[in-house]
Amino acid sequence: MDNFSKIRKATQFTSLAISSVIFITAFYGILTHNDAYFEIGLLIIGLLVGGILLSPILGRFYCGWLCPRGTFLEYVLEKVSKKRKIPDILRSKSFKLFIASLLAVMFAMVLLDMNPLLTSQDELASVGGFIVFMCIMTSILISIPLGIIYMPRTWCGFCPGGYAQSLLSKHKILKLSIEDCRNCKKCHTSCYLDLCKISTGKTKYIESLDCMACMKCTDSCKIGANKPVIMLKAA
Numbered sequence: 001m002d003n004f005s006k007i008r009k010a011t012q013f014t015s016l017a018i019s020s021v022i023f024i025t026a027f028y029g030i031l032t033h034n035d036a037y038f039e040i041g042l043l044i045i046g047l048l049v050g051g052i053l054l055s056p057i058l059g060r061f062y063c064g065w066l067c068p069r070g071t072f073l074e075y076v077l078e079k080v081s082k083k084r085k086i087p088d089i090l091r092s093k094s095f096k097l098f099i100a101s102l103l104a105v106m107f108a109m110v111l112l113d114m115n116p117l118l119t120s121q122d123e124l125a126s127v128g129g130f131i132v133f134m135c136i137m138t139s140i141l142i143s144i145p146l147g148i149i150y151m152p153r154t155w156c157g158f159c160p161g162g163y164a165q166s167l168l169s170k171h172k173i174l175k176l177s178i179e180d181c182r183n184c185k186k187c188h189t190s191c192y193l194d195l196c197k198i199s200t201g202k203t204k205y206i207e208s209l210d211c212m213a214c215m216k217c218t219d220s221c222k223i224g225a226n227k228p229v230i231m232l233k234a235a
Helices: 005-031 035-058 061-065 069-077 093-111 124-147 160-167 217-218
Strands: 174-177 227-230
Touching: 005 061, 005 069, 005 124, 005 217, 035 124, 035 160, 035 174, 061 124, 061 160, 069 124, 093 124, 093 160
Parallel strands: none
Antiparallel strands: 174 227
16 A cells, blocks of 8 residues: 555645755855845745644644655655664664754854844844754764665654654654554665554554554554554544
């Protein structure tokens, strides 16, 4: 079965196309110091905030279905990635907090006009430019290299935006049921963050809050034991 994969791919590339226009326009504003184009980068914040607000209901759905960087890493790096196991340190709480704190400090520097490359008289333009600039730089310096060395979407294991969604996903209603799983392990290689192997054969649901609800494991299950369910009450 690949029903989810087809729908998801169409959704991902639609989001990527829209986001690419935003990025290109905002990056042009950075290069030309045009505040009007600079501010367009704020739309990226709007998309991410929308994903975070949905996370108490759908978990990291935004990461799995709409994130433009995730789509790029997934489909482009898939061809060159070594697909090695993601080191535990890169998915640890301390490392997630370190990355989030680092970006928060840099963001504060922009707000305090301490970054000459992205400072503008228009505060909104400075923030918009910072978001686009950081997305580009973290992709070049971190997510792409790690995606080649390890799994393509290694960055998603400690992405600050994804981490924020995980923290709010404890009571999400969208879950992946594996109650009827026979632990054949076919879904293990389909998971971008190596999460299936932690749960299959052990629990009724994929418990990890880092699950991006990409449904790759559902499509890979040949007996239909792995399936999305809506749980309005705690399991």
